[in-house]
Amino acid sequence: MSMNLEERLKENPELKKQVDELNVFIDEHGTREGSLINVLHRAQEIFGYLPDEILEYVAKKLNVPRSSVYGVVTFYHFFSRVPKGRHTISVCLGTACYVRGGNNVYDKIVKTLGIKAGETTQDGRFSLDLVRCVGACGLAPVVVIDKDTYGRSTPDKVVTLLNKYA
Amino acid sequence: MKSLDELKRIKDQTLKEMDLRQAKERGKIVVAMGTCGIAAGAKDTLMVIIDELSKADVHDVKVVQSGCMGLCDREPTVEVSMKNQPVVVYGDVDEANARRIVREHIQGGKVVTDLVIKRENI
Amino acid sequence: MIRNQLLVCAGGACITSGEKSVKDVLVEELKKNNIEDEVQLIETGCMGACDLGPIVVVYPEGTFYQKVNVKNAPLIVTEHLVKGRTVPDLLYSEPVGEKKAHTSAEIPFYARQVKRVLRNCGAIDPLSIDEYIARDGYFALAKALEMTQEEIIKLLIDSGLRGRGGAGFPTGLKWKAAREAVGSPKYVVCNGDEGDPGAFMDRSVLEGDPHSIIEAMTIAGYAIGAQKGYMYVRAEYPLAIERFDYALSKAREMGFLGDNILNSGFDFDIEIRIGAGAFVCGEETALLRSIEGKRGTPTVKPPFPAQSGLWGQPTLINNVETYANISQIIIKGAEWFRSVGSLKSPGTKVFALAGNVQNTGLVEVPMGTTLRELVFEIGGGIPGGKKFKAAQTGGPSGGVITADYLDMPIDFDTVKEIGTIMGSGGLIVLDETSCMVDVAKFYLGFTVDESCGKCTPCREGTRQMYQMLERICDGKGKDGDIQKLNRLAETIKDTSLCGLGQSAPNPVLSTIRFYKDEYEAHIGEKRCPAHVCKHLLVYSINAEKCVGCTACARQCPAQAIAGEVRKAHVIDQSKCIKCGSCYETCRFGAISKE
């Protein structure tokens, strides 16, 4: 990154809007003790992931060492430092989903999209994640795409499902 | 919210709104809602009964609908079955008669003889 | 004037099964038939019978409609509500027999339950604080505020309530310690991390009855002398977060949170903290670090959170289901609480039935209920005519209960005796198609992923155990592996820093204890009795059934299948990579795996 964030903000109104949005949240909640994780959640909602420059920015705003911010971001699975695809597929491999064949569903997605968990397709359409239990065990195996949860999935059904997401 | 009394008031008020979901043990009123029943005004009958019960603070009697009872020429028909009492079917239950049934039979405990079209043998 | 109420289950599973569109159709139909002013539609929390969803219950009759979809939903309006005719196709009927159940009370899944923790879930509108109050909500708070701290704590101790988060620690004693601890401020925390994969009762309570937790945390705050509470919810539960947050705002509006609650001079408020996907954060010390905004690594106990918790201050931490019991104990007393359950584990327990069982979902039963009742009477047995093998409890920290113990009453202590734990109540039913070595490997893989890495036994030890299991499942097991696994397991249990490591070997130890023969078959005979472990399978073609369509040979990525068209094919075992493609491709059932 050749330019620092402040300079880029002047040139990029889109980015400035996003950072302003984050500032609103920080001003409201950032002063509470231990608010770092909540702020990072909000930042990831806004930017889709957590770019390094934003982590730096958050560290400064909250007056937390950059090392601590980095430590937190890498500790929790939920945070991503690389951009995600337009759609995130989360295949549940909690126990109930596992014993009902969730791994076959996962394998099928891997085969179909050519990516593994933690990766994003080249065209930026899908990111794939494995999760441990989304709490819909009664309908195992479960696949979550963005905010929609699909129960009783099968390798065949999931392929049709993927076609719904452009 | 500053007192227990206020809390109780909300509880009582809301219980009335949730009344339909409570167990109702004392009896059941069935309004026949077949095509002929509806044509004869069974919907209004149903609503009047519910209204009247609520006004009279009666909460232990269930009001439900059923399909056609097969007594088409006397619609709207209403069946009243109170616990430990014979089942009674009333005919020609318009709004005024509906109110009478609630007042005389449900509250007063006396069958409205002139409206009866069928009565279970004891 | 409202003549009917439609309760639509908006629990997680029903939403997944299409509840939102069903609801939209119902609203639309009510309007079309001009009865939207007479019939009220209410979305509730989870009704429990997850595999019957979406569920719609019509009151006052209590008619229980299941598996409703957008096509048949209009019938509920046009038939039931307009013409008064029940819709028989949407009623529940037993898998065998013709009899249809009209109300939930007639369904075996519900009939045997005792709803205390879940009493409001699925019965009230979780967004309505009034409906919560109508069911005696916040009366316990009003009563508690007139009691002394000691009286509340004594009542809890007398009730015998034990923590539902897994360990079963007596709740009253924990409150006592937090009250007696010196230091100010103090904190109240609710553990809503629900990390056990397979458990979802905490989620259901938070979604279906959020005020019960707010009320209990407030009572806890009063009893220990805290003014601030934290609700820690995992990020995977967005709906729970949303409903709880809404409930908080309503409770504040009504003055159940904030300053001078119910004119008692007591101030209390609650803040939500969202997890970020780390199983170890369910462990209490790790959870507290996470609330502090740090990496969620556990710390050595003692000191316990009651002495030194959040920011080093005395902190009371309880599980969601534990809190969900509090208000009723305050109102109805210790005797009432002890009236069901077993002597040392009074009260009820919510189980999440899942896995290979007919009826999945949430069930609440008295402690001491047998596994047989849970799996066969409530759960309806095993689908597909398969045989019951075991139930797994306690998730990655637990073990199995085998068919031999079907009649053992289940409570905190009995399950411990046979090497598993109650855990949070996840109960995964395994049938004969489950390989116990594979199940143990599954759980250990989970722990390896989730170990925070702070202490060596857990970080490295579980990995070593995992690799050994992997070898065993790949057909590379050696004599002595079982002993090695046992020894390493004991070391990890003894030397790990927190409960995660200390309990991580349990799934392995428990399966070795009851299914040693399966381990031996994998190691000695290179055979997986349940036909699960891929590398131990042998695929072969039955020459009599094979029509020579060549489909399998074309599918095989390793060119391991040879044969002429219309003649029986054969698999070259030395080339076969056991991917199973041929097995899936064959339309004539000619390929077998053993």
Ligand SMILES: Cc1cc2nc3c(=O)[nH]c(=O)nc-3n(C[C@H](O)[C@H](O)[C@H](O)COP(=O)(O)O)c2cc1C
């Ligand atoms: C690895 C690990 C994970 C845990 N996960 C949870 C959890 O998800 N939810 C929970 O309530 N307790 C969990 N616990 C137990 C908590 O540490 C703690 O005992 C509990 O929150 C206390 O509440 P209770 O006394 O009401 O059960 C976990 C413990 C360990 C060791």
